[in-house]
Amino acid sequence: MKYVLFDVDGTLIDAVSNQRRVWGTWAQRYGLDPDEVYRVALRTRPMETFAQVAADRDAGECLAVLHELEDDDVRTGVYTAFDGASELLRNLPWGAWALVTSNYEHRVRGRFLRTGLPVPDVIVDAAAVEEGKPSPMPYLRAAARLGAEPGHCLVIEDAPSGVRSGLRAGMTVWGVNAPDPVEGVHRHFLSLREAAPHILARMSDPEGTAAV
Template sequence: MTSESNQPTGRRTHVLFDVDGTLIDALDNQRRVWRTWARRHGLDPDEVHRVALRTRPVETFAQVAPDRDPQECLAALHELEDEDVRSGVYTAFDGAAELLSRLPSASWALVTSNYEHRVRGRFARTGLPVPALIVDAAAVGEGKPSPAPYLSAAARLGADPRDCLVVEDAPSGVLSGLRAGMTVWGVNTPHAVEGVHRHYPTLREAVPDILAFASAGRGSR
């Protein structure tokens, strides 16, 4: 685990979670959806998935299928993703259920690049509790790594960004949280993503510290 010596303000704290890769293991599902999409468009599935891992869908289409209508591409992708929510196999990361069930109900939210109906479907499949606030792709004009998604969550919670903890697994999400002026902890990666204030190889290892942050708002970041 790595850390910085930043000190929280001692005011009311909130925890903002990414979803895929942070709370729910959806990597195989994402790979399967993108590869199916690629095959239907006569493209290299491995190359398409490689690009999709680091860009938003419309940016992926621009790179791998610049001659295709991006809205048609997006509609086909959404159809595949919705079907995967209905029929795919999802697993919550170890510690996710315990963590979310123990957090004060008004102290946390989800901030995702996916859409709310899919998040709710995945949470229903895995038995995870759903918070009152989900900031999804439709809620903001700019997605991660823009700070907009996390700043929107803080504003809707009535929270000072300095009192928010972001829990992420991906570089774009980490950068989004940092640009929003929040504390950012990384989970579920063997090595720390650049910029995180703390790194935990697994979500399970982060659970005690996340609960402490949420309940006390004191101690080191």
């Protein structure tokens, strides 16, 4: 049996404007330049972002404020699933796919509810692992919970850290929703819609003859 492990933000759900708005509001709370803060946040995890842009502030307080803003955005923000996401997920065999996210499960569930996407049984979030992407641990944890061997898993990602995570886990990694391929991906697609038929074909190929 084959399995598909999906990143969420940037892969299934377009959350760029939401992330920019949340970080912009956070920056204003601390009297910082929103554009500069967002540039740093795109490259680093929250605690690393705080260390760079607000080293004189209490990191725990910074994180609590960020979480408050993110939770509020899940309740009130406008979210959009990428074209083809709903159809793709509904056509995958139940129990053969999972979500692997650097966010938290309650926010993912809220976003999926807002966009009408089906929610799988397995969600590996930031609280489920000690090391996040680009560590292989998130994808290895998802495979273990599905009862899957890493070599039987296809990872769908949009970001370099997620691609590295999937590759380090020993999985096939396809990139989506980017004009240029992320270094290391086995296949690259401009959009999730373009990738969807190839994902479904790979899942329905019992002999493993579909292109990697």
